[in-house]
Amino acid sequence: MLIDVLTALGVVVAVGLLFGILLALVISLFGVEEDEKVKQIRDTLPGINCGACGFKGCQDYAEAMASGKAAPNLCIPGAENVAKQLGEILGVEVEEPKDMVAFVHCNGTCEAAPEKANYDGIATCKARAAVFGGPKACNWGCLGCGDCAAVCVADAICIADGIARINTSRCVGCGLCVKECPKKIISMVPQETAVAVFCSSRDKGADARKFCKNACIACKKCEKTCPHGAITVKNNCAVIDYSLCTGCGACAEACPTGCLQKVSFPDLPEDFSWDE
Amino acid sequence: MEAFKNLVVILLSSVLVNNYVLSRFLGICPFLGVSKKLNQAVGMGVSVTVVMLLATFATWPIQYFVLEPFGLGYLQTIVFILIIASLVQILEIFLKRFSPALHKGLGVYLPLITTNCAVLGVAINNITDGYTFIESVFSSLGCGLGFLLAMVLFSGLRSRIDEMEVPSSFRGVAITLIAASFISLAFMGLAGIVDNLFA
Numbered sequence: 001m002l003i004d005v006l007t008a009l010g011v012v013v014a015v016g017l018l019f020g021i022l023l024a025l026v027i028s029l030f031g032v033e034e035d036e037k038v039k040q041i042r043d044t045l046p047g048i049n050c051g052a053c054g055f056k057g058c059q060d061y062a063e064a065m066a067s068g069k070a071a072p073n074l075c076i077p078g079a080e081n082v083a084k085q086l087g088e089i090l091g092v093e094v095e096e097p098k099d100m101v102a103f104v105h106c107n108g109t110c111e112a113a114p115e116k117a118n119y120d121g122i123a124t125c126k127a128r129a130a131v132f133g134g135p136k137a138c139n140w141g142c143l144g145c146g147d148c149a150a151v152c153v154a155d156a157i158c159i160a161d162g163i164a165r166i167n168t169s170r171c172v173g174c175g176l177c178v179k180e181c182p183k184k185i186i187s188m189v190p191q192e193t194a195v196a197v198f199c200s201s202r203d204k205g206a207d208a209r210k211f212c213k214n215a216c217i218a219c220k221k222c223e224k225t226c227p228h229g230a231i232t233v234k235n236n237c238a239v240i241d242y243s244l245c246t247g248c249g250a251c252a253e254a255c256p257t258g259c260l261q262k263v264s265f266p267d268l269p270e271d272f273s274w275d276e
Numbered sequence: 277m278e279a280f281k282n283l284v285v286i287l288l289s290s291v292l293v294n295n296y297v298l299s300r301f302l303g304i305c306p307f308l309g310v311s312k313k314l315n316q317a318v319g320m321g322v323s324v325t326v327v328m329l330l331a332t333f334a335t336w337p338i339q340y341f342v343l344e345p346f347g348l349g350y351l352q353t354i355v356f357i358l359i360i361a362s363l364v365q366i367l368e369i370f371l372k373r374f375s376p377a378l379h380k381g382l383g384v385y386l387p388l389i390t391t392n393c394a395v396l397g398v399a400i401n402n403i404t405d406g407y408t409f410i411e412s413v414f415s416s417l418g419c420g421l422g423f424l425l426a427m428v429l430f431s432g433l434r435s436r437i438d439e440m441e442v443p444s445s446f447r448g449v450a451i452t453l454i455a456a457s458f459i460s461l462a463f464m465g466l467a468g469i470v471d472n473l474f475a
Contacts, residue, residue, distance in 0.1 A: 007346050015338065015355055019362035026366050030373045130445065 037089065038066045044085050045075060052076040052175075065090060076174070100188040101171040102156075102178060104148075107198035107259060108141035110162035113212040129182040138211035140201040142185055148177035168263075194247030195240065199259040202235045209257070216259040222251035231260075281474055283414045286407075289470040290418030296394045297426040298463040303394025307426060308452060310382065317431035318424070319378045323367065325420025327389055328398050330363045331356075332416040335399040336409050356399050357391075364390045394423060429459060 042062040049057035053074035055064055064070035065086065072086035087093065119128055119135035125147040133139040142163040149157040149164065156170035157177060166177075168191065178186045185200040197216065201208045205217035218236040230244035231251055238251075238260060251260045296302045303324070310320040335356050343349055368386050371379040379386070389395060398419045402412040433455050442451050 004347075008348055008351055011342060011346055011348055012351060012355060012358070015342070016358055019359060023362050023365055026369050030369055032369075032372050032376075 035066055038062050040089055041065055041086060044078075044082060044089065046077050046082065048077060050077055099191040100173045100175075101168045101191050101193075102148075102166050102173070102175065102186050103168075103189045103193070103196055103263075104142060104164045104166055105185045105187065105197055105200045106140075106142040106163050106183075107214040107261075108136060108138055108163060108212045109214070112214045113138050113141055113162075126182045134183075136211075138201055138203070138208070138215065140183065140185065140199075140203070141212060143183060147180050147182065148186060151176045151180045190242050192247070193242065193245075193263055195245065195249055195252050195260060196263050197238045197240060197259060198261055199237060201237055204236055208236065214257060214259055217257055219256060221254045221256065222260055225250050225254040283411065285470055285474070286411055287414045287418040287421075288473065290415050291422040291425060292463070292466045293468075293470055294419075295422040295426060295463055296397060296419050297423055298460040300397070301460075302397045303392050303423060304456075305388060306392065307423075307430065308449075308456065309388075311427055311431040311434055314428065314431045314435070316381045317427040319382055321420075321424030321427040323371070323382065323386065324389060324392065324394065324423050325417070327360070327364055327367060327392075327395055328416040328420040328423075329413065330367070331360050331395055331399050332402060332412050334359050334363065336402060336412050339403050352400065352403065353396070356396055360395050360399065361390045394419070426459070430456065433459065 038059075042058055045058040045062060047058050051057065053061045053070070053076070055061040055070070061070060061074070065072060072090055072092065073083040075082050075086075114137050115135045116137040117132070117135045119131065121127055121131065123145055125134075125143040125145040128134045128143045128145060134141075134143045136143065144159050144162040144164065146157070146159045146164060149159060153174055153176065154170045154172045156167045156172075157164055158167070159165070164177075164186075166186075173188065173191075175188055178188060183200070189196060198214065199208075199212075199216040201212065201215045203211060203215070205219065208215035209217050216233075216237045218233050218238070220233050222231045222238050223233050227248065227250060228244050228246055230241045230246075231238055232241070233239070249262055252262050255261075290296075294300060297304065297307045306320050306324070311317045338355065338359065339349075339352065343351060343355065364386070367389075368379070371382075371386070398416045402415055405415070407415055434452065437451055437455060446454070
């Protein structure tokens with residue numbers, strides 16, 4: 001019995017040792033030296049491979065940075081501290097990462113946006129979106145089931161009057177809701193934003209108007225009004241380039257449908273409280 | 277002549293009839309994962325073929341000259357995994373050195389060959405089928421080529437699917453799996469073809 005165990009043990013150890021030595025030999029003969037810089041960068045990164053930077057993992061991000069293809073301020077868990085250290089390694093100035101908050105580009109409240117059908121199924125946005133794009137007449141609007149609220153780590157999202165609203169003072173900028181929304185109507189905007197587009201509709205003006213009273217009708221008034229050239233109408237919907245926007249609010253005054261507004265939370269019930 | 281015929285039958289039957297991916301459903305992971313682009317699919321197919329051959333070169337002698345004399349046949353699986361893992365590591369080092377582009381393209385799937393059931397399947401099937409060393413080499417070459425064939429066929433199909441308007445509920449993995457099952461069905465039609473080739 002003991003002999004059997006020992007031979008089995010011996011054979012496995014011998015085979016392992018043989019291939020281990022072979023592997024070591026091959027590495028020392030043909031191995032590629034890893035770039036010292038990449039190694040240093042990777043050791044600085046948190047190493048949790050969360051992927052928030054948009055790369056496959058810390059190693060991938062480190063390689064991209066070492067070859068100059070990525071900025072050092074993309075690591076979200078590492079925050080400023082890591083960004084600063086990475087800047088030192090790479091010898092570049094690190095821009096202060098702007099605080100971003102999530103924003104729902106829809107104002108299709110129950111009153112403004114009629115429904116084309118009664119939906120009586122699984123109560124998640126994903127399920128609703130799978131049935132003819134959801135019960136709302138507008139195919140681009142918020143479905144109001146709160147998939148975003150369910151993933152929010154900061155309890156910053158609530159559903160009011162049929163659409164999701166984000167409390168920007170609570171939002172930590174993790175971007176989970178942006179990924180979760182099946183309609184892709186949530187995006188990250190700078191925290192100090194003064195104006196925002198409350199619509200994502202790509203329908204042509206007349207249709208958009210028919211499906212929702214608050215929709216962007218792509219009249220291009222804002223595009224002409226903006227003194228800084230920060231607004232363009234793409235795919236029948238206004239888009240603000242926040243790197244150019246100064247927050248003067250001229251567009252909001254010009255907008256005929258009210259889909260461009262100074263950022264506030266319109267149409268919240270009067271007795272509404274975020275702490276409920 | 278008879279021996280040669282035998283080798284050809286083994287080779288062809290492992291490419292067409294007993295195709296590891298499409299008939300035995302082994303090695304599905306890289307089959308679905310790396311078949312998006314033709315050049316990567318070919319790279320993966322060739323790597324798997326090389327690893328299968330290398331694995332057979334290493335595992336057959338170890339089975340017959342080490343494990344069996346000591347009566348340790350039951351250690352087959354664990355020892356083979358050990359060997360294949362080391363071989364894949366060696367292949368990875370070579371690829372990194374001599375073909376960094378392919379190494380980058382294969383990405384995470386190269387380490388996945390380490391635990392690829394198709395490679396382990398070939399090594400073990402060669403033993404259970406009682407093949408001689410030469411037969412084993414031909415069988416694993418055939419399996420590797422069969423894998424390559426499946427990858428190439430499937431990447432062609434997927435590039436066609438990419439251009440199609442697929443209903444939204446089928447988009448992505450769903451249509452990929454359906455397409456895979458169709459290729460698999462098509463390969464069922466090849467059953468029996470090799471046995472009658474020389475009849």
